[in-house]
Amino acid sequence: MSAAERALYFFGRALVRCFYRVTALGINNLPEGGFLLLPNHISWVDAIVLQLTCPRPIRYIIDEEFYRKPLLHPFLRLVQCIPIDTRHSHSAIRAATEKIAEGEIVCLFPEGQLERTGTLLRLRRGYELIARHVNATVVPVWLDQLWGSIFSFQGGKFFTKFPKRIPYPVTIAFGKPLEANAADIATVREELLKLGEFCFSRRPSLDRHLAELCILGLKKRPFATAVVDGLDHSLLTRSKLLGAAAALSRYLRKEFPGERIAIVLPASKGSMLANLAVTLADKVPVNLNFTIGRAANESCCRRANLRVAISATQFMERLKGFPWPERVLKLDELMPRMKRQIILWWIMSILVPARLLWWLLQIPKAGGHIEALLLFTSGSTGDPKGVVMSHRNIVGNVSQFRQLLDAKKEDAILASLPFFHTFGSTVTLWYPLIEGVPIVTYPNPLEATKNAALIERHKLTLLLATPTFLRGYLRKVDPDKLRSLRLVITGAEKLPLDLAKNFEERFNQRVFEGYGLTETSPVVSVNLPEPRPTKQGEQVQPSSRLGSVGKMAPGIAAEIREPETNRKLSLHESGMLWLRGVNIFEGYLRDPERTADVLQDGWLKTGDLGRFDEDGFLYIEGRLSRFSKIGGEMVPHEVIEHKIVDLLDLSGKDERMVAIVGVQDKAKGEALVLLSAVDVDLAQLRKKLHDAGVPNLWIPKHVQRVGAIPVLASGKLDLKRCKELALE
Numbered sequence: 001m002s003a004a005e006r007a008l009y010f011f012g013r014a015l016v017r018c019f020y021r022v023t024a025l026g027i028n029n030l031p032e033g034g035f036l037l038l039p040n041h042i043s044w045v046d047a048i049v050l051q052l053t054c055p056r057p058i059r060y061i062i063d064e065e066f067y068r069k070p071l072l073h074p075f076l077r078l079v080q081c082i083p084i085d086t087r088h089s090h091s092a093i094r095a096a097t098e099k100i101a102e103g104e105i106v107c108l109f110p111e112g113q114l115e116r117t118g119t120l121l122r123l124r125r126g127y128e129l130i131a132r133h134v135n136a137t138v139v140p141v142w143l144d145q146l147w148g149s150i151f152s153f154q155g156g157k158f159f160t161k162f163p164k165r166i167p168y169p170v171t172i173a174f175g176k177p178l179e180a181n182a183a184d185i186a187t188v189r190e191e192l193l194k195l196g197e198f199c200f201s202r203r204p205s206l207d208r209h210l211a212e213l214c215i216l217g218l219k220k221r222p223f224a225t226a227v228v229d230g231l232d233h234s235l236l237t238r239s240k241l242l243g244a245a246a247a248l249s250r251y252l253r254k255e256f257p258g259e260r261i262a263i264v265l266p267a268s269k270g271s272m273l274a275n276l277a278v279t280l281a282d283k284v285p286v287n288l289n290f291t292i293g294r295a296a297n298e299s300c301c302r303r304a305n306l307r308v309a310i311s312a313t314q315f316m317e318r319l320k321g322f323p324w325p326e327r328v329l330k331l332d333e334l335m336p337r338m339k340r341q342i343i344l345w346w347i348m349s350i351l352v353p354a355r356l357l358w359w360l361l362q363i364p365k366a367g368g369h370i371e372a373l374l375l376f377t378s379g380s381t382g383d384p385k386g387v388v389m390s391h392r393n394i395v396g397n398v399s400q401f402r403q404l405l406d407a408k409k410e411d412a413i414l415a416s417l418p419f420f421h422t423f424g425s426t427v428t429l430w431y432p433l434i435e436g437v438p439i440v441t442y443p444n445p446l447e448a449t450k451n452a453a454l455i456e457r458h459k460l461t462l463l464l465a466t467p468t469f470l471r472g473y474l475r476k477v478d479p480d481k482l483r484s485l486r487l488v489i490t491g492a493e494k495l496p497l498d499l500a501k502n503f504e505e506r507f508n509q510r511v512f513e514g515y516g517l518t519e520t521s522p523v524v525s526v527n528l529p530e531p532r533p534t535k536q537g538e539q540v541q542p543s544s545r546l547g548s549v550g551k552m553a554p555g556i557a558a559e560i561r562e563p564e565t566n567r568k569l570s571l572h573e574s575g576m577l578w579l580r581g582v583n584i585f586e587g588y589l590r591d592p593e594r595t596a597d598v599l600q601d602g603w604l605k606t607g608d609l610g611r612f613d614e615d616g617f618l619y620i621e622g623r624l625s626r627f628s629k630i631g632g633e634m635v636p637h638e639v640i641e642h643k644i645v646d647l648l649d650l651s652g653k654d655e656r657m658v659a660i661v662g663v664q665d666k667a668k669g670e671a672l673v674l675l676s677a678v679d680v681d682l683a684q685l686r687k688k689l690h691d692a693g694v695p696n697l698w699i700p701k702h703v704q705r706v707g708a709i710p711v712l713a714s715g716k717l718d719l720k721r722c723k724e725l726a727l728e
Contacts, residue, residue, distance in 0.1 A: 021167040024053035026174035034100035035137040037107040042146040061108045097134040116531035118147040118403045119551040121541045122615040131180040138183035140175040140191045144199035171199045186571040193557045200555025209367035210391045211279045217434040218242040229269035230442035230454045243346025249280035260284040262309035266443030274310040286374045287420035291713035298323045367391020386589030396582030397521035400553040412438045413462045416445040422522040448472030452481040459484040466492040468715030498651040515549035521583040526550040548617035556581035571612040578603045628662035628670040647688045656709040661726035672700040673726040
């Protein structure tokens with residue numbers, strides 16, 4: 001290293017340390033000789049911050065156009081950067097291999113451009129040529145928390161942002177070295193995702209109490225609207241919601257020593273208030289699914305030891321035969337009696353600093369792995385399971401969704417999904433409370449006309465739904481009603497391609513499919529609108545792909561394993577999807593056997609079969625429970641259903657018309673039964689399927705005519721009831 005280069009590093013490091021507080025992890029993973037460094041690319045200062053942590057000089061491969069800029073060229077030449085022209089890259093590859101052979105560190109950003117949504121882009125194959133040409137060791141490295149700095153694209157723009165903190169905290173993690181022949185695209189992506197999860201999980205903010213973050217979110221703009229009730233159009237400002245919830249929380253803390261409180265309400269102003277109050281009381285809200293029947297709810301109450309519930313008189317009158325616990329608090333009766341306390345806490349929520357408010361409400365300093373809420377699964381395959389979600393799970397997933405959504409100031413959400421459903425709970429309840437995004441509630445997502453009227457009236461911009469609910473919009477809603485929407489996201493079940501196409505044609509709105517599970521809090525991945533180029537002619541990598549469920553949320557690692565043996569496969573192969581991250585649940589309530597089956601060494605076995613493409617988009621190919629093993633072959637139910645829907649021209653129907661169910665068969669292990677809500681000539685259907693090239697093993701042997709295909713309140717197929725109908 002020359003004297004000029006040493007001087008530049010000395011003064012440059014001192015200057016950068018004034019603005020960035022960098023934590024380096026895994027320095028001992030760096031080999032002694034020459035090697036190739038592969039980092040993710042988030043901001044314009046990635047190279048500077050990375051050099052700050054590395055004990056040796058790094059020779060960066062950078063774009064020729066950038067290298068030749070008059071102001072930068074002298075410095076880039078001094079630190080021996082290697083210019084590359086993507087159309088004629090041979091000289092750059094040769095120069096890089098020479099540097100590595102001389103024992104230098106060469107760094108190449110394999111994405112080839114800056115990330116525009118904070119998620120890992122496609123990895124370009126140029127690094128493979130360099131690594132294999134000189135047989136170089138490859139070291140993946142992850143730069144964490146630079147998304148959101150003024151040099152990142154967060155908010156849709158570079159530079160024109162105020163720094164959130166000075167010095168700005170950054171974590172950099174160096175991975176274990178990979179041999180050149182092992183460092184293929186899939187392996188490097190997998191290792192980068194694991195490093196990203198490792199860094200994300202170390203963020204101190206994830207251990208904060210959920211109530212603390214809700215208070216901070218509601219105090220940002222105390223007079224702004226927090227929630228509008230879509231039934232009577234009454235609203236609560238953030239300070240009024242916080243004041244009412246604080247008053248109710250004091251009552252709950254004093255009167256009920258138990259750790260969990262049931263909430264039996266649809267999506268509404270009252271339900272939001274109840275959930276916030278229970279959390280402020282440092283208790284666990286349990287939103288019960290009032291649509292799944294008495295026996296299932298009795299099981300939930302017994303398993304969670306629920307002794308008290310919060311509801312409302314009018315709603316209780318509609319729930320005939322519901323197994324209410326010993327004591328029920330009716331909000332419509334209780335809140336008027338607390339008027340003085342509510343006014344007092346409302347004033348305090350405006351005037352009192354957040355820290356003092358936490359102390360007065362006795363909010364614990366940390367939440368971490370302590371239970372924050374309990375969700376019960378929909379019971380699609382059996383009795384509902386109690387999914388224990390920690391403060392860390394919810395805070396982490398809200399943070400992940402925040403980065404993906406990148407909400408604007410004018411955004412507002414339609415909250416019609418039930419809060420007992422994980423999608424509704426995290427995305428339309430806790431995310432708006434923490435981030436300060438206003439919501440408009442409506443108790444029934446199936447009433448498309450009324451939901452659309454609320455979208456038009458309140459100029460809502462975000463619609464979160466399931467494919468089942470979107471079909472109602474297609475049939476009943478005028479296109480102008482949804483004009484204000486900027487983003488439609490669907491989850492919980494597979495998005496049929498015909499539905500996505502028809503919705504876009506009718507409303508001029510693309511539907512972006514996401515993926516998640518109750519056990520993942522729930523957001524795992526989502527497709528997003530394409531980022532806008534910053535200059536004319538700029539090529540920007542895509543953020544969505546039809547048929548996929550999008551790219552992974554930040555802070556989640558993934559593996560693909562063989563379903564029966566758990567043998568690790570390439571990310572590009574089809575197999576069982578395993579996930580790791582802060583959003584992975586703590587376990588099933590009082591069910592250690594099921595917990596041990598799905599949680600192993602910090603990894604969650606999702607039960608879903610999937611794969612990744614080379615651009616990092618995740619494809620879910622089916623749930624393992626929705627496959628039958630016939631004659632040694634895995635037969636996918638959903639693929640057959642889609643084929644039958646196309647052949648019978650049923651795609652335009654609002655409701656699900658067919659379902660495939662596997663039943664035991666002595667000859668081949670399982671046999672397929674077609675449940676159908678329409679009359680089907682089996683012989684004709686078999687011929688059509690055969691002519692369409694469907695394998696004989698995939699063709700159902702029996703048809704069972706039913707009045708309707710059983711579905712749950714979330715829109716998912718009720719697999720348990722379908723099985724019962726097939727066996728009848």
